[in-house]
Amino acid sequence: MSEILLYPLLLSIPLAVLIGPVGSILVWRRSSFLADVVSHMGILAFAISELTQVPILVVSVCVSTLIAVMLEWAPSFIPKDAWLAGVSSLGISIGLLLLSSNGSGHSFDHVFWGDMFALTQNDIIVFAIATGFLGMHLIVFWKSLVLIMFHEELAVLDGVPVRFVKFVNNVIAGIVIALSLKVMGVLLTGALFVLPSIGLRFLNLTPERHIIGAMVFVLASFVFGVIVSVQTDAIAAPWVIFALTVLNFAVIFLKKGIDKGAEK
Template structure:
């Protein structure tokens, strides 16, 4: 086991995975409480269009993915806040369109060495030092913003209008949240892939929701489950020679099923 941890690619995977677990652990709590479970799917699939455009243009696909993810997030957020359509409708339109654009962009591209499967399903064991560094920078910036507005974000998640009446900048917090989700999705692409990242944005928070009535404890538990999912998934992936991203998601889902069957919160009141 110790020898495994000494491997450079494993050290990079653990470091970047820890950053990702920390951010997704926190974000997933807000996603579950705000009933935005499909927002991760919407933004990540939108990012695929950006990846494909980057490949077509010969630029860094992560930069174009970031641009697409942000546009997607603000599209979903803008339509959702205006209230004329439910968010799931805008997500349904957006992610299919962005995936379609991605396929068209790849069709125009003559770069046949691109590992499309790598973008779709990720591989945390092939990260470069640059990937790890980018994850840390984005992670730290995201955490600073979350720490600044943590309680206000919770108040808004409980009831946005009540928070607004208290003078809390709810629209700003909403778009800040979407921006952080977009950045997180993009740094996750290489680790768990576009298809699987939404699981990290939902499952840890969903498990914690089953356990506690205390919102601060819910965040702590969500981070712990996120870290557990990534670490255990990595180990299973390494020792059983399974795809890393998919193994992480299946590990998290197994944890969710265990707590769903136990239903610890329903067994007590406080």
């Protein structure tokens, strides 16, 4: 296998395992805006990293954790999506101001679009460790998460620490999104988490099967994007999103065709 393909294709497995459940849970909780907010704040994280020489991964994780805290303890009189939209816009503005004032002269294309072909062995290890932590989180909190997502009042009556579980889940989601920024960039990372669940919602799957389907979608799209990128010498991230979109439309039209056939 070509060396340039090795690390991106290896990463596709833990990436799919991470994004499948995290993205599905965000969509079920109607918190998909969190993916966009964290990814857009990656501009601020990159600017801070450039100025302080602190590794971008460390800064991104700190910023995403801060957003998770703000999401859970935001003022109750302001809708959370409006609150986060304001925070996101402020973060982008400050990040761009810091980058422009820094005057480093570097190209920031990898910040906006990611760079799958700059991955290293350390990146694979980090994603593998993150996959392990996510697995433990789901094992411990899965039943509580399902109850919260589909019937929060019942979860409260059942003694589930709703606020704590939601906070932990937001922190983990933020960290996973922050990790994905190096791969997909700040512009398209949010779409990578939300798109896999759109078509799958038409299939009326159980939560577990929905997550598995999302993993398959991400894995297939990522492999497609990497291979096409190598063949065409184009940026890989847009091809990944293109493949995900095609898969969604295929599932939707196939499901509608089957339903119409059953009605006849």
